[in-house]
Amino acid sequence: MSGRRVLRSGLPVVLSLALAAYILAPFAWVALSSIQPEKELFRVPPRWIPRVLTVDNYRFVFTGRFPAGYEETGIARGRISEKARDALPALRNSTIVAVSVALANLVLGTLAAYTFSRLRFPGAGPLYSFILASRLLPPMAVAIPYYLIVNRLGLLDRYAALILIHTVFTLPFTVWFLTVYFRRVPPDLEEAAFVDGCTRLQALVRIVVPVTAPALAAATAFSFMFSYNDFPFALFVTSTIRSQTIPVIVANTAINPDVSFGVVAVTVVLTMLPPVAFAMAFRRYITRGLITVTTTR
Amino acid sequence: MPPRRQYRETRYAYATVLPVVLIVALFTLYPFAFALLTSLREVVLYRPWSQPFVGLKNYLDVVRSEFFVASWQHTLTFVAWAVPLATLLGFAVAHLLNARTPLAPLLNVVILLPWAIPTVISGIIWAWIFNSSYGAFNGALYSLGLIDSYLPWLSRPRSALACVLFAHIWKEVPLTSILYLAALQAIPEELYDAARVDGAGALAALRRITVPLVLPTTLIVLVYETMVGIVTFDLLYVMTGGGPAGATSLISYYLYNSMFVAFNFGQGAALAVLLALALVALIALYLRLLRSEEIYAT
């Protein structure tokens, strides 16, 4: 094998390894931190291979029992964030909100995108452009008005507020994405259905949706991710654990004056689980859906 | 088409499109109008009883403030690094994902992780890693013998911005590389075969086939990354608090501060309007540049 051949086959492997290490290192660091006692996390230099392992931090988040070293009650008790115990309800809130947003996108987005891709009606162009252009407003610019709208609707600190806002922010992408996708589905199949007396809606549900399932899955996944990841809006329109989502709780925990870093690491690990599982499940659809859309002019 | 059916179709069209339009309108037109009106008044949250009309005063105050200029400088520096890096690295990583190496399947899974976690979480992780007193980054450099004592990465203006940039790239490259991967996979293999037959090298093929064909993706990536870069907020909120001495106070963080820390909603709204206009202008500029480029290339 010539040197050049070695380079050609070896280099990508080396680069791939480097890339994987670069991506995974922070995750590994957090995961390792979550299973060590607090004292171990502040060594200089750190212990690259943990010496003492413990599940105390997890136990605290799940049961409220203090990790060893924090057990002593009375005035000398060290501080540990009670906020971290909100991580579980916050995960539930986040999941409820993100799933609702994904479903709203699926229903509203599919209906509208199919119409934009097939039907001609007065105002179709301007309405389509309006929906897409709305995404240009920077989130910070609309934070206060959003707060006021939500307040006026009586939805402060409710799931509905977050679901509405996230849906508004994800729909433009979903509509654009699906419109582009639907345009590539040949209309012949539906035409046959119309002859059989199907309505538009029936044709969409029975014929188009099954063929475009990967794209629908991709769009759903994207809106789920956006909603799950949102921090600024959730920060403004939620105020208690009734509706606070996991990014808000983890950020509050991390900057809380009561914090134990091991416990923060646990909340970070817990936060990563749902979207990572979601990303794994929808991985194929995401790439496949994107191939079609990004190559359409 | 018979008029009856035409009528029914139109009714169906509106019934399906209007819910989306209305909900988007409620959360765009009203907020924008509100921001516009607020920006013309003196609205300070701790003085709720008096909100006089002040014309363009808020705009003048904002533009004249030294922090406005400084935060735009920081923002543009940040974007000038973040956009090309996210684009080029995304393009490069996409090739690795697309390569037929034994690691590719693993890499295709791993690459999704940074994208999947909330930005604010990645900020917390990176703030921890770059921490000057006990961070793993310092620890690694120290263990490798590259430094004698821990360095204050987040306490110096330039390196603090670089740390934020590093965390930002880590979070953004996965998405850009997936977008590019999709684009790469859509290029027919025959084009490369033909180029090889013509005696073109790898570089020539890259320049003549790959780059032009992924141009639509590049456009999407550039526009998206510019927007994301300009409105970066989460990372700053948890990594630096805009410091040291305001060195990482990018424009949207400055906006957040004027509204939710100083409670000066009037000035905040003026800033918001300026930011929205800047975004629209930037994106229009991109579209123009790239469109003409595209026509020129073909």
Next chain:
Amino acid sequence: MGSRRIAVLAFLLTVILTGSAAFGAAPVQLTFTVWSYSTDVILDNIKKFEAANPGIKVALQDFAWEKYVDVMTARFVGKTPTDLAYSSDHWLQQWAAANWIVPLEDYFPQVNAYKPDFAPYAIEGMTYKGKLYGLPYYADTIIFIYNEEMLKRAGFSAPPATWDDVTKMALAMKEKKIVEYPIMFQFQDITPWYIEVFLSMVYSYKDYRMFDTNLNPIYDREGSAAHKVAQWLVDGMRKHKIINPASLETTEIPLVKAMGAGQVAFAVLPKYNLADLNTPGAHAQAGKFKFALMPGESHGTVGFVRFYAMTKMAADRGPAVREAAWKFLEYFGGRTGNEFVVVKRWALDKGLGFAQLPLYKDPQIRAAINKWGNVTLEEQQAKLARAKEALTPFWGSWSLEFQKEMNKALLGQKSALEALKASAAKWREMKK
């Protein structure tokens, strides 16, 4: 059991039920807002209060600390029913000027009897235009903490008494390679403790004033206490290199963790951190931390107070509600029987500081504090502390400007005096 006896029992039961219903008709409902800290303890206190005061029901609403001011502002402006609320010396001027909360002495003259019990800084922090607006929930001071072992290794037997001593001792430690940067601060741009720490150093001087009687800044004059402190900080960081440059990214928790790990010998921190630092499970160096009176001429420092306040809305609801509100205030911030029941509980269970000076005589409290600190010194420091001046509504935004400017000086972008002048200019602009 005979039917006669059942009838008698039934009769008695009826009398008791109707009687209590007549007397306890329509319990007074109070709404109490707090920031979320140990809500389980608050709820338990409420339960005990309700048991001791049948006829009063308290509904608790809690909000995250970072958003508490926003939420309360929205509640007051929108007239959301709120009777009692946590407040802070920081917001007193704003809330009182807007007539959102009322002076307690206007409604309950008996509150004056409590004044001799409270530390002076706490009274100052709860007083607006000469009137007392609250009873303390907790109060604390900013103190000087040192690692005794490091000090001994450097050859010193007593903690520093002046800022020059601090420099001298820090240089000695640096020279003997005990620790590279003996001093660390929490000087991240936006951390609220920054200004408190700076002011507590300023208040350690005799001529400590930052503002004149008309609230005009005088701290930007050459040779002012603020100038001396700022110059000391700049020298410590840039000339002597005894202050950790990482201070500029550091907030309270990381500072405490770094100190606990043995990277810091001297720090200025809110007092409750000492309890944490000396907790064995949490820190490698636990047990080695002591506190000294704030170095300087007068050993003064900043004291701050968080208190229970009654809203205007509650006062307007009539005498029955006011009476219930007073019972609540007295139960939570004052005496029940002869004891400060709730305040003592916070101190024992959670280590919170207090402004109720008689508690320093309580043997239980003394024993508890001495486990991690020094109760005599603490009492002494509490008496030397003072509340922050000029807590105007724009104080918060000004402090952010101040911190950002001061950090420019610490980075060497401007001189200490230039930084002070820049933030004083901001104050003048905001005051207009």
